[in-house]
Amino acid sequence: MLEETLLAFDYGTKKLGVAMGNTLLRQARPLEIITAATRIGRFGRIAELLKEWEPDRLVVGLALNTDGQDQYATLKCRRFANQLHGRFNLPVVLVDERGSSMQAQQIVGNAPDDAIAATIILQRYFDAQSSAQ
Template sequence: MPEETLLAFDIGVKRIGVAMGNTLMREARPLEIIPAGTRDSRFARIAALFKEWQPQRIVVGLSLAADGGEQPMTVQCRRFANQIYGRFGLPVVLVDERYSSMIAQSQRKLKRGEGDDALAAAVILQRYFDDPLAIELPTAMPVAKSPAASVPDGEGADAPPVAAQSSDAPPPISPETSS
């Protein structure tokens, strides 16, 4: 497998955490925090990061309830993943991000008002690197028919659903059948 650079995103209401890593070192590191701002300002900054880092794959944290079920933020994460795919055409994988912020906070003492979003994005990306059973489905393969996977504002609506990865779910296909 050739070396790939990956960018990871931790989607929040007020901020988006960004981390980067590559498949050679398999080590994630926090990169920056993007203020929520307008959609145009967010995607302008993301486009600049893509130009600077030239990633071959994107990881987006999928916000799930403690029991693994969907919640309102799950829809936002799926929408963001579809928008990334629609705008940039790169493979996108969703990774269970439960407790990533708590883990990030435990790794470093934060100053008052300092965000942990980039650290949480690094935790999410590290989960992707560390899971030996993680198999990414082709981006165009449907995951599950769910209203949460739709994109109501039309942004990236033509983009196919992205693959989801759960750290405690078995891989959907066997390694022998993937290419």
């Protein structure tokens, strides 16, 4: 398998957590939280990150109910993933994000950290790839 750089997103209507990692080390790390108020601002910052990190693939956390069923936020996550693919022409993978915000909250305390949640989502992707091989 070729080494790939990945960026992951914890999608939220007010902010986006961003993490990065690569398939060689299979370790995710938090990058930042995008808080731009407009869609143009958000995608502008994403474009800057893509230019800086040159990822081969993007990962987006998919919000699901605790029973695995779609919810309102699921549609927003799918739409965001489709927009990423359409705008930047990169493969986008959806990863179940159930519990990632609570896990992030346990790590950092108080309010959940969206960049840590994105890191958890990307680490789940790496772990799933490892167990599939």
